[in-house]
Amino acid sequence: MYNILIVDDEPLICRGLASLLETSGLNIQNIYTAINGYEALDYLKMENIDLLITDIQMGAMSGIELMQQAKIIKPWVQVIVISAHETFQYAQLAIRLGARDYLIKPINSEQLLNSVRHVLLHMDKPVFNQEDLISDLRDHFRMEQPHPQRTEILNRLLTDNIAGRSPDVTQLERQNQIRLQGPYFAVIKIRLDFSSNAKATTFADKDKLLLQYAALNIVNEMLDREWDYLSFYSPHQEISVIIQWDEARYGDSSVDKINQLEMIGRSLHFNIHKFLGFQCVVGISQILKGREFLHELNEQVNKAIVWNREHKDHHVFYFGDFKWGVFSEDPSDEDLAAQNNLIVERANEYIHANYAQKGLTLNEVAQKNHVSPNYLSYLFKKNTGVNLWEYVIKLRMEESKRLILNTDLRRYEISERVGYESPEHFSKIFKKYFGISPSEMKK
Structure with missing residues (x-):
């Protein structure tokens, strides 16, 4: 069963859409409603939301901004956008951020139900056990092996530093339909770990090829709609992806590119694990201008993946998170621990100083810590x-409790002091945290 969050700054619309879905007969467990983006973020952080239905224009935080924050928190959350505007720019941004549909107000009931039904149906793919998965792949997939020369050239571009446009390389690229115009590039690498499957199944080599092929299909299915990319097999049970932007798309500052790459990485890890049953480690490079830096970007993803040795329970690593330049030689375990402790310490200080700020986001705390x-x-x-975000809520709730018990401030004044946009939403969070309402605690 699924949890759905509806967000619109008109409460009547929220209630109407919730009522429509409650009586739809769809496989829905809970429906949450929020009247602004900040309330919605609290639900996304505290509840297991599967589908977000959001208005596009909502005052302090737009639906686009909410989508960006939602995808940082849970990249696999599905989104349907509703809007009173048929503006192409809004629709384009929403689709680029992964919206599954863009509906124009006034909402047609049947159209909304069809859209929700379609999204939930595609989320409801069966997760096979390993034996069934291999059998299904053998029965239904005819592996179309990538052209070996194309794969070899792409891997050489990453590993042999041949990215300069020498005539022979250019000709080979043209022959193999390789289009690397850029001029901005990033590399994502996925290292498959077949030994991490739930039943510790030992796969034959031919079955590993099937699973690698299935993983490559997941990559292509995720990226096909909105990205200019090349995906291909690499040695050591890896899949490499080169993502590129032209000047116009890279110049669009409405979407944070690094956050988008991380969303891709986390979604790839989530979906490969969900549908194929084994773990993978994803490395993400920085973004550099010029195809001559593909070799360097490949070195970056390889270094990022190495950090899985230090963090076995983490699977997506961005090269820029690690301060390689501060060490003159390979850092020791003590150096790495000190660096990580400093990041957490500074984040803690920033949260304590700003937890009562309306609209505080994880992205803001992260940016302050680089x-x-x-x-x-x-x-x-x-580390803690x-x-x-549970820690932020704890600080807010403990401060609100202190204010309720020791001052004569009214509920709306307390909610403002601890960072909530509306007293009603504050009361919901308070009751969820303490088990009683603010007024009951006052009594």
């Missing part, structure tokens, strides 16, 4: 034992 939201979340929980 690390990605993904890595900060992981480190914070590993508590989820970062």
Whole structure:
């Protein structure tokens, strides 16, 4: 069963859509509603939301901004956008961020139900056990092996530093339909770990090829709609992806490129594990201008993947999260621990100073620490034992309790002081945290 979050700054629309879905007969467990993006983020952080239905224009935080934050928190959350505007720019941004549909107000009931039904159906793919998965792949997939010369050239571009446009390389690229125009590039590498399957199954080599082929299909299915990319097999049970931007798309500052790459990495890991049953490690490079840097980008993803040795329970690594330049030689375990402790310490200080700020986001805390939201979340929980946003809520709730018991401030004044946009939403969070309402605690 699925959990759905509906977000619209018109409460009547929220209630109407919730009522429509409640009586639809769809496989829905809970429906949550929020009247602004900040309330929605709290639900996304605290509840297991599968589908987000959001308006595009909502005052302080737009639907586009909410989508960006939602994808940082849970990249696999599915999104349907509703809007009173048929503006192409809004629709383009929503689709680029992974929206599954873009519906125009006034909402047609049947159209919305069809859209929700379609999204839930595609989320409901069966997860096979290993034996069934291999059998299904053998029965239904005819592996179309990538052209060996094309794969060899792409791997050489990454490993042999031949990215300069020498005539022979250019001709080979043209013959193999390789289009590397850029001029901006990033590399994502996926290292498959067949030994990590739940039943510790030992796969034959031919079955590993089937699983690698299935993983490559997941990559292509995820990236085909909105990305200019090349995906291919690499040695050591790896899949490499070269992502490129032209000047126009890279110049669009409406979407943070690094956050988008991390969303891709986390979604790839999530879906490969969900549908194929084994783990993988994903390395993500920085973005550099010029195809001559493909070799360097490949070295970056290889270094990023190495960090899985230090963090066995983490699977997506961005090269820029690790301060390679501060060490004159390979860092020791003590150096790495000190670096990580410093990141958590600074994040803790920033949270204590700003937890009452309306609209505080994980992305903001991460930016202040010059690390990605993904890595900060992981480190914070590993070092403190508590989820970062749960810690923010704890600080807010303890302060609100102190204010209720020791001052005569009204509910709306307290909610403002601890960072909530509306008193009603504050009361919901308070009751969920303490088990009683603010007024009951006051009594």
